[in-house]
Amino acid sequence: MQIRLWGVRGSLASPISNEEYSEKLRYILKQAAGRPLDGDDRIDAFLETLPHMYRHVYGGNTTCVTVTSDSGTVYIIDAGSGIRPLGDELMKGPCGKGQGTVRILFTHFHWDHIQGLPFFKPLYIRGNEFHFYSTYKDQEDYLVGQMKTPYFPATFEGTPSTKNFHYIDPRERKTLMLEEGLAVDFYPLKHPGGSFAFRFKQNGKIFILATDAEFTGEVIDSQDSSRGFFDNADLLILDSQYTLDESFMKIDWGHTSYTMAVNCGIRWNIKTLVLTHHEPSYNDAKLFENYNGAIEHRNNSRTELPEILMATEGMVFDL
């Protein structure tokens, strides 16, 4: 499986500000002073020495993740604003000729997880076939609703692509076989209105996306069954919107602190933990601070695992 991150921001798309850009530039120029930087090779080598937050922007697009199975089939999870650049990429292939098949799974239908769909170009190409999967019976109504007049100039049902809706009854607790050898399981998360974690398993490798989830010590303790679901994942991308202090001010808002996310990662024996659904009011410097806090918290727990990363647009994981 290959997992790629197209949108990692929570709640609302939030581009980098000019002030923040200037601060990054200032830092980089200070580091560069006095170094021989003639030629791309030397510049690239210098850039490699910079901390992650200066080499990259974490990204302002809301949630969108792709899972490419070992057979090469692409599955999209959520249609936050990150699905717009993904759509541009897909248009270079069969989707651009009206011969594409697009498969989208929804964790839930809060705006930040569907708002990119009206800007997803393959939707507007006749001949493309869409398959929408969700644990919400009314998913079609929700997608129609966000594009109703006066909210958007085109209607969802008026777009010329073909659409199929697949309802997954979460009470049945059945494993969904998306294709031979690719199993997906679902798990209900604590979040206003609900949200579902997805667990992909193929060739013995496990990837879990659990976003829009409020994990507290109580929730983890009271959900013994969650152990079976989350245990031993190779890659867990987990909601960690807040600092611990902020999470105490936002109880029942449906998101997790990075501290608690690390506790989850340790408890569930996760190999790689990726912190995501970044709070829109946190700039890159704040996210970098949180990342360092997460590493410190793990180290204080006297363990080297999980490996911890901050979700960044464009990140790719091969399992």
Ligand SMILES: [Zn+2]
């Ligand atoms: Zn969200």
Ligand SMILES: [Zn+2]
């Ligand atoms: Zn949500």
